Amino acid sequence: MKSEAWIFGVTSIFLVLVTPGYWLITSAGDTGGDWTGTSALAMTTLLAAMVTFYLGFHARRMDPRPEDRQDGEIADGAGELGFFPPYSWWPLWCASAIGVIVFSVAMAAWWLLIIGAVLGAIALMGLVFEYYRGLHAH
Template sequence: MKIEAWLFAVCGIFFLLVTPAYWVITHDWTGTSALTMSTFLALMVAGYLGFHANRMDARLEDRKDAEIAEGAGEYGFFPPYSWWPLWCSLPLGLGVYALALGAWWLFIMAFALGMVATAGWIYEYYRGEHAH
């Protein structure tokens, strides 16, 4: 995690240098405050990762003497194609459309369809050709 800590530290330093320049050029409160918060967030994550990197065993990515073969093995289960994200996004779009129109009945229908689609996405590996 030392590499990740350095990446976030470099981003934090970049934001720290860019923020005053942005304020001098634009005098925009919104962008300046967003850059300031980005600076704090990047430095906070860098501090967290750096703190924990010193207290844990080095990963393969952090060791200079690591061999590629040491990282071989199973990485986990990666799902194949799925149509369920499409069926989950359609009720979401319908619900946003219903809110824009103020049609509460359409929102209730979209919510019900969204619950069915979400349940289908959650349980897609319990039935059908990808069941296990």
Template sequence: MKIEAWIFGATALFFLIVTPAYWFATKANLGDPDWTGTVALAMTMLLALMVTLYLGFHAKKMDARPEDRSDAEIAEGAGELGFFPPYSWWPLWCALCLATMVYGVAMGAWWLVIIGAGLGAVALCGFVFEYYRGEYSH
């Protein structure tokens, strides 16, 4: 995790340099500095610094991963990468129900919102419980 800490540290350093430059550039062009953008850049710098400190702190306590060592072999990083679900139709139905509800709100047709919410509840239940029944059940 040392590499990740260095990447976020470089990002924090970038925003540390860019924030005052942005403040001076907006002050020169607009007369008054743009406080919204300046504060947003400063908060982004602080967020990157927070992640840097977290990763750096935990990198010292962890054993070195293969990607953190220069003498590591490619085979050391092999293994199970995680669980990848198969294709599913449920996200499509959830998105269509949400689109129906948003369209109903935009058009003022509240009956369409109610229909979309009812069908959306069924679609959401199907999406959540798809691994409890059928071919891919656990």
């Protein structure tokens, strides 16, 4: 994880240098500056620094992974990598229900909001309990 910490560290340093420059360039005009862009860059700087400290903290306390060692081989990383779920239709139905809810709010059709909320609850339950029944049950 040291390589990832270095990548985010370099990104943090870059953003620390760019953010004041952006603020100076945008505040030179008559508009008074672009506070939205400056705030976004400042928050991005803080986020990158937070990830840098997290990765650096854990990189010191854990055993090096095969990709972090100089003598690491591809075979050292062999084995089970995790659980990767198969295809699922439930995210499509969840997104469709959210689409119905957003459309109902935009059109002020509150009756449609109730229908979208019910469909969304059903779709969310299907997504959560997908691996408890059917073809992919555990």
